[in-house]
Amino acid sequence: MFEDIRSLIRYFEEKNDLIRIKREVDPRFELAAISKKLDGKSPILFENVKNQKVVLGFFGTRERIASSFGVSIRELRDYILKAVENPKSVKIVEDGPVKENVTKNFDLRDLPIPTHYEKDAGAYITCGVIIAKDPETGVRNASYHRMLLKDEDTLGVLINGWRDLMKYYRKAEERNKPLEIAICIGLDPSTLFAAAATGVPIEVDELEIASSLLGNPMKLVKCENVDVEVPANTEIVLEGEILPKVRASEGPFADFTGIYDIQRDNPIIKIKGIMHRDDPIYQDVLPISREHLLLGAVPREPVMYKALKRNVNVLDVHLTLGGCGRFTAIVSIKKEGECEGRDAILTALSTQRDLKHVIIVDDDIDIFNERDVEWAITTRYQSDRDTIMIKDLSGSLDPSGRIDARKLGIITAKMGMDATKSFEEGAMRSYEKPKIPFEVDLKKYVEEI
Secondary structure (H helix, E strand, O other): OOOHHHHHHHHHHOOOOOEEOOOOOOOHHHHHHHHHHHOOOEEEEEEOOEEEEEEEOOOHHHHHHHHHHHHHHHHHHHHHHHHHOOOOOOEOOOHHHHHHHEEEEOOOOHOOOOOOOOOOOEEEEEOEEEEEEEEOOOOOEEEEOOEEEEOOOOEOOOOOOOOOOHHHHHHHHHHOOOOOEEEEEOOOOHHHHHHOOOOOOOOOOHHHHHHHHHHOOEEEEOOOOOOOOEEOOOEEEEEEEEEEEEEEOOOOOOOOOOOOOOEEEEEEEEEEEEOOOOOOOOOOOOOOOHHHHHHHHHHHHHHHHHHHOOOOOOEEEEEEOOOOOOOOOEEEEEEOOOHHHHHHHHHHHHHHHOOOOEEOOOOOOOOOHHHHHHHHHHOOOOOOOEEEEEEEEEEEEOOOEEEEOOOOOEEEEEEEEEEEEOOOOOOOOOOOOOOOOOOHHHHHHHOOO
């Protein structure tokens, strides 16, 4: 298994699945423009961005995500689910590669932090995992949050109101104390996906989920300036504090929704020191890229699958790229009763705050094939009979929703479509897909294949 980003780079390079860009690239727009052109094609290693290396695109396909964990696509969902359900202890070590360089003499503007889109408020850290401890229990949390570069030692950060990190921050703020954090950039796949996991109880440490994904105890080292532990093989760690009762402008930012999220007054991070490996590799995620959307979708699908399994015979779950990796789910079930499609809709909608639309299909439909899903809707779904719509529920960054009165989240409507075959009397009985009863090996007929 890959214990750091460098071994992952070597792996993809050995497979001839890595693009190296050697010429100098400007982090302001140029890097993003190149990455957009190559989105989903291969991981990219930029060798000269402010004389530093920047990497992105490892997780732009489900195939690459699965191979990063040494499993097949078919095995990926259950592999992640098993890790979430069975966290393993971490191992605290005295030293690690991330401590090859430790300094308080720094300027964040020297880092190759990209500015991605035209109307972004500035340069954003998009693949930084924030690690913090609950001020009361000491339990660690690891999670993604966008961070705006403000000056030599200051970042603005968006922390949604329902996130565990915000709960930690409020506890610290109530005591008029800063919340100590470490921002990890350039991480192994296990930590990156553990930090993206949803439905994890607040008392569970995501780094223990990372240990389970890794298959070995995750090695952690203590930070130099804050009371936080971080993966020992991280490329870059920014040690700092989220200041109490201080807010400043953050945004706009082109987010996973495919539009600009609005400007808000959000918390401020002050950086106290930096640790990094020799010749550190900065890791970026291009917003709205396939990698960005799949980092949201793939860790969420197992959680939804687990919840559905309690109520129906669920076969698979697909959070679609067109649904921004969060808003739209296609669920296949082996239907045994007339109401199970509707049961599945209500269960699915209860599992994910982000989720807006659920489409339930039968076991003969390929949920990763858009044409197959649309065909099921066309031939098996009646809008007046097979639709569930619920108004005024909690959402997340839904562009068409409205901000709730306390500004803690979004109020949205949610909808489910039951596109399964009906068992009711009077329903059209022949739902069978036509087949041609003859197997063909085209190589016997067409030489070019």
